[in-house]
Amino acid sequence: MAKYADLTEQLPRFINLGGLAEVARELAVPRDEPEEPDDEFGPEWERFSLYHLLEGLGGSVGAVMVADHHWKDYARDYAEGIGNISHVETYVNWGRFADDLRVDYATVEITDGEFVGTWYLRG
Numbered sequence: 001m002a003k004y005a006d007l008t009e010q011l012p013r014f015i016n017l018g019g020l021a022e023v024a025r026e027l028a029v030p031r032d033e034p035e036e037p038d039d040e041f042g043p044e045w046e047r048f049s050l051y052h053l054l055e056g057l058g059g060s061v062g063a064v065m066v067a068d069h070h071w072k073d074y075a076r077d078y079a080e081g082i083g084n085i086s087h088v089e090t091y092v093n094w095g096r097f098a099d100d101l102r103v104d105y106a107t108v109e110i111t112d113g114e115f116v117g118t119w120y121l122r123g
Contacts, residue, residue, distance in 0.1 A: 049112075065119040069117075106120070
C-alpha cells in the first residue's frame with residue numbers, strides 16, 4: 001500500500017507519483033480546498049498538500065515530477081543515463097539541452113502545501 005512518505009521520499013528534487021491516487025483515497029482528500037492547517041505535519045497537512053498537488057496536476061498523469069530548481073541537473077543525468085549520448089554531444093551548453101528537453105514535459109504549478117513550486121512532468 002502506498003503512503004504519503006512514498007511521495008515525499010525524494011523531495012525537494014522529485015515527487016514520485018506512483019500510488020498518488022491510492023494515497024489520496026486513503027487520506028480522504030477533499031474536493032473543495034481545505035483550510036491551511038496550523039502545523040506542517042500530520043494527516044491534515046498531508047490532505048492539504050495532496051489537494052494542492054492534485055489541483056496543480058489538473059488530471060495530468062506521469063510517474064515522476066522534477067523540480068524546476070533541479071531541472072538542469074536532471075537533464076544532464078538523463079542524457080548521461082541514456083548510455084550512448086552521441087546525439088547530445090553537440091550540446092556544450094547543458095542549459096540549452098535542458099531547455100530543449102523541457103518541451104517534452106508539462107509544466108505543473110503547485111500553489112501551496114508541501115509540494116509548492118514549479119515542476120515538470122513527463123506525460
